Amino acid sequence: MIDVLGGPRAASDPGFEVVELKGIEPLVQLGKLEGLLTGVDCDSVAESPRWAHAVAVRHDGELLVVSLTDAVQAALAAATESELREVAAPWSQIEEFWGQREPADLAETLIELAALARSATARHERLYCWVSV
Numbered sequence: 001m002i003d004v005l006g007g008p009r010a011a012s013d014p015g016f017e018v019v020e021l022k023g024i025e026p027l028v029q030l031g032k033l034e035g036l037l038t039g040v041d042c043d044s045v046a047e048s049p050r051w052a053h054a055v056a057v058r059h060d061g062e063l064l065v066v067s068l069t070d071a072v073q074a075a076l077a078a079a080t081e082s083e084l085r086e087v088a089a090p091w092s093q094i095e096e097f098w099g100q101r102e103p104a105d106l107a108e109t110l111i112e113l114a115a116l117a118r119s120a121t122a123r124h125e126r127l128y129c130w131v132s133v
Contacts, residue, residue, distance in 0.1 A: 002056035002065050007130045017119055019112045023101070026066050026129040027052045032094050033110075036087045037075035045069065055128065068127040076110070076117035084110040 001008055008018040024030065031045045031052070038045075045051055048069045056065040079087075088107035093099075120127055 001128075001130055002058050002063055007063075007132060017116055019109070019116050021109065021113075021129065024109070025096075026068065026131065028096050029094065030068065030072065030129070032096070033087070033091055034069060034072040034075065036091055037079065038071055040071070045071075050126075062133045064131050066129050066131065068129060070126070073117045073121065073127045076114040077121045079110075079114055081111055081114075084114055 004010055008016060009020065021030075031042055034040065034045045035042050048071065050067040050069045053067045054064050055067055058064070076084075085103075085107040088103040088110055091097075091110075092101045092103040092106050117127060
């Protein structure tokens with residue numbers, strides 16, 4: 001996917017599932033989401049070998065694909081819609097969103113991401129994040 005111009009959204013495979021996370025970076029912001037969903041502190045999240053592990057890098061890091069942890073995938077897959085809406089409020093308040101993200105918008109993103117996590121889990125696949133800087 002790293003070499004597909006435009007990334008996963010532009011991929012020609014119609015069966016390729018994608019959730020767009022514009023303005024959400026996978027290291028800190030998704031790491032803090034994992035902490036909120038699992039109750040694990042951010043330092044412990046960062047110790048996971050799959051936490052933001054770069055599996056492909058191009059153009060000096062301007063394009064990359066990083067892995068998401070199995071724990072965040074499992075937590076998203078198991079979460080109910082009400083739990084996702086509930087966690088969106090404290091997630092929107094993390095310093096890295098600079099007070100610029102609405103909980104309702106983040107909740108909708110989480111609901112989409114949880115559906116992707118459930119689908120990937122059912123297929124015995126893992127979640128990855130394609131990043132373009």
